[in-house]
Amino acid sequence: MSLRIEDYALLGDTHTAALVGCDGSIDWLCLPRFDSAACFAAILGGPDNGRWLLAPAGERRAVARRYRGDSLVLETDHANADGRVRVTDFMPVREDRPVLTRIVEGLRGRVAMRSRLCLRFDYGHIAPWIRGDGRRRYAYAGPDTVVVDAGVDCRTGAGTCSADFTVGEGERVAFRIAWCGPREQPPGAFGAHQAEAAATATERWWQRWVEGCTYRGVYRQAVVRSLLTLKALSYAPSGGIVAAPTTSLPEQLGGVRNWDYRYCWLRDATFTLMALLDAGYEQEAVAWREWLLRALAGDPRQMQIMYGVEGERRLTESTLDHLEGYADSRPVRIGNAASGQVQLDVYGEVMDALHQARSHGVPPQQDAWDIQRALMDHLESHWRDPDNGIWEMRGPFRDFTHSKIMAWVAADRAVKAVDHLRLDGPAESWKRLRQEIFDDVCENGYDTRRGTFTQAYGSKTLDASLLLIPSVGFLAATDERMTGTVASIEKELCQDGFVQRYTTTEGTEAVDGLPAGEGAFLPCTFWLADNYIMQGRTDEGRTLFERLMALRNDLGLLSEEYDTSNGRLIGNFPQAFSHVPLVITAQNFQEGGGPAHHRSNARPPFRGRGKTDAAGQESGGGRRT
Known part of the structure; x- marks a missing residue:
């Protein structure tokens, strides 16, 4: 057994x-x-x-x-x-x-x-x-x-x-x-x-x-253990960080959602860098940037969502039929076919990661900015393309709202690089692009009747990735569209107080091609706690954060998900994507704010009936909201 x-x-x-x-x-x-x-x-x-x-x-x-x-x-x-x-x-x-x-x-x-x-x-x-x-x-x-x-x-x-x-x-x-x-x-x-x-x-x-950790808050012991885990998941020769050291530990006991996580996801980069930089680890940020430049060498427009630890591109997926799987969860997979998916959000995540590194004092590098310029050239003509989305849906392309928001993040960080860091680039063109994406998301990704953003344009499904909206600076956490989204997620995606990524019952099979069923997704639950903190609901945020902390094993380790029915950790273990938000949320409790505050634009809430523009203006009346 x-x-x-x-x-x-x-x-x-x-x-x-x-x-x-x-x-x-x-x-x-x-x-x-x-x-x-x-x-x-x-x-x-x-x-x-x-x-x-x-x-x-x-x-x-x-x-x-x-x-x-x-x-x-x-x-x-x-x-x-x-x-x-x-x-x-x-x-x-x-x-x-x-x-x-x-x-x-x-x-x-x-x-x-x-x-x-x-x-x-x-x-x-x-x-x-x-x-x-x-x-x-x-x-x-x-x-x-x-x-x-x-x-x-x-x-x-x-x-x-x-x-x-x-x-x-x-x-x-x-x-x-x-x-x-x-x-x-x-x-x-x-x-x-x-x-x-x-x-x-x-x-x-x-x-x-x-000894290099600068965090001195009340959760230092937990933060240090999570930072140690992240360091242990780094591949020292290249600077890459794997999502987990395991493959095929199931997202549902006896289920088929069993994936190989021994690779480096670009998506995790922003979160990991923010956690490490805010804890005082600049050297790891420099090493990761060197890994990124090698991984993207060639044509940056061919950027993948993940790579091998040395930047390998071919991560061919296959199954190991001689293994019965953890708790009879088959198939056991090695390699990851998601490496060939189209996910527009990675453009925003790479742009944000490099911007945050510069903002924290990591010395700039011309090669990195050249790659960012090439990424923006590609994104300007492709941001409207549908994709597979943050959760790597194995089904038809869709216009995922989170993907569009991260395209906005890419344009926003490009503008800030020129305006604030004095790098060379067409800032006015990027400002127009930023505004265009913002208006498109607010028009097509927001359900005015229900008062919530949705998983995809024209969809009624909710998605926990929308909890990142204030953290990336798209809207303030106190904006009524964001408070409505949080309320909807609390109502529809929370199970025993923990957040699921998206609805995995009716209709989901047709979207990602696999049977429904998985546990509560721990990173998303940390994101909900971040929203509570940014909305001023600090006591609720702390209560939720400490419930999450209680899920760690006796050594302070977390997997990807939690099975609320059986009271067990599930998914690949230990999971970087769970330990990173633990560090970030702990830092967010600090006076003066943490990574979520640093990444956001502190935009005032929306109160009027017109559209809010990407600089916080209401287009209907022209006044600050």
Whole structure:
């Protein structure tokens, strides 16, 4: 039976990541990169699809687990009738190769332990040859070699390496696996002393990084853990940030909405950059900009919505039929066909991300502005095109309201770059474009009878992405059109107080081509809290924010969605798109405002009957509203 998603902990080395269950089993690990084939895939199948169990033999219980301070060094305490042990798991921040280390320490009594290492390359499909003797083994399969070091004698079977041993109070036994390329030299000698030194160095590395955090609010502990998670999801060589380290953890238990999130979405860029910049991490913003410039190299008009960690464009989607899926949720997918979709909102998100970086003092770069000019040239003639929308609908193109609003954001940030930052560009032309898009959205994306913006032009469906309207500065949160939209979303999209992305019942199948059904979408619920804060409903915002905080697992981690019926986290885990708004919303409670206030234009509310223009003017009477 599968562990719950919230029963897992994250390990990472800023190149890849592993998931460790509270039972002592590492059930997910891709080597050597986030998007490489998994060598532990038990979370999507079973133990025979690859895992590493290290725990007391026989009946046991995990009595506590924690990260060491502000780090990704994990400690799990296990107890049974014979005593108590601690297992410390970590991945040293990458230098030359991926390494995963585990240390068993006796705390009380004398406990019988077992290690069951089952390596299965290619997502649980290929059992490697295992060679060697003594306390070092080599597991081979094609281009992959994993060196296995153990502090006790091991025995090997068909692609497995096992050990049974006992540990007494004060004793330590260390294990390590290290990936090597086919012609690389194996790592050097290993023992308990080297493992302890590596654990201390890893803890210090993460703590030094946390020292750069400038957030000092009441939610600092939660913010720091989310920032650590975002850093762990970054790919250090390029600066790209993956959406999650996993694939195919379902949006509905037993459902088919199972996607590969081990890639870099441009959409997440603005949110991630704002969270990091407002927390004091300028270096990460510079690294991401370098990744973006490489990813968009060539013709920026061919911009995709997502790329590989090094900017790869071909993310061909396929299914792994030999895996039964988490909680029997099939199919298991690798690759992501959404990479070929048309989503106009990414133009606004890229323009906004680069604008916010400059506004926070990141040194400007001419190449970045040249790309932005090219993006604006393309957008001017294509902003009216229908697209797949923010939620990557796998169906016919539509005129999604959020996509048009983000086209407005692109024009708005282009104007500000010229007017405020003195960059060179046709500001008057962009101002006219900004106004044209604004009028079009207010005319076609707003349902005057119901008093709410809608998912798409001519649609009656609501969409939680509309909660971003005030955060991006399109309208003030107190504008009556926005308060009406919030009220409609509260009424129609909230389930037990949490927000769903859009209506997933009647008619939805025809839109995205898949059966309806998913959990409450956690980022959207954070966006609702942001609206409460910007509307002056601070107590309601805090109550909702703290309800969301309570959904984190015992280590402070969140997935993408929450199953209100079963009270479980669902979706890929941990999810950057959930941790980013946690950081932003916490910052928004600060005196003087946070990222949502910085991005908005502080436009006064609409009170008249005429249209409000893109600079806050009412076209009917010509006065300020």
